[in-house]
Amino acid sequence: MYPIYFLPLHPFSIAINLDSRRKQDVQYPMVHAMSTDKKSQRYQASCHCQSIRYTVTLAPPLHDPDSWVVECNCSICARNGHLNVYVQSACIQFDGADLSSSLVEKYRFGKGRVQHYFCSRCGSSLMAESVEPGFYDGVKALNVRMFQGVDVRTLQRREVDGRSL
Template sequence: MSNNAPSQKYRASCHCQLITYTVTLSPPLDDLDSWVVECNCSICARNGYLNVYVQNECIEFEGVGLESDMVEKYRFGKQRVQHYFCSRCGSSLMAESIEPGFYEGVKALNVRMFHDVDVQLLQRRQVDGRNL
């Protein structure tokens, strides 16, 4: 993320607000150069993920982090991506690669967890995650 580029902080949480975090995006979601990923893999399609890919250092957890026993982890298929869910309300929070060299240092955040974001207004890009 460039220091001169426009950026915006977003508050995000699971439905029950047990897991809360702040995300800094550059460009902001309302920028014409910004878009979210709509993936066709089975888990993204079933859970309605709309993802943005963010460097780990742009995410700040407040209290409960991903290593807490309040966060459920799930892998499937080729076992290269780990998905995170709130253990209390079941919200689909994010995913990250656990395979070295495959999207290392990045998390795919579900923007449906972001507060005060109208997902209907976001530009979308289709990704063939089914064949990754």
């Protein structure tokens, strides 16, 4: 397997796969941040049993033409149907139990670069974050399927080659 190099660009990075059998440029996720100059929207989110509840502020909102969600091909995202949006941690406010709660289970696989968070009661996949310094520091990948009132069929999607990470 050949390495993937990240070239920092705004609002997202480009990953170049150096495998000559798959010469392609892949768009990597835009990261939503707290913003005062862009339109934003707050979303209520929770696990299925409502034990873990949180509010997410996205700028731009999910329905904005410049916004999109990630369909990752890594084994956990593909098997569970995750649709992720990447946000700065400051965009998330927990209502009660947070990621350090005993209600939250943590899971890493493969190279162990990303930690996934699940509700210990209902098993809902909430979000994931990098645990590797310099790799999406301060960013969480939120599963938009946990957002209330969002019709995921209407969201713009981008495929990401997470299997190669």
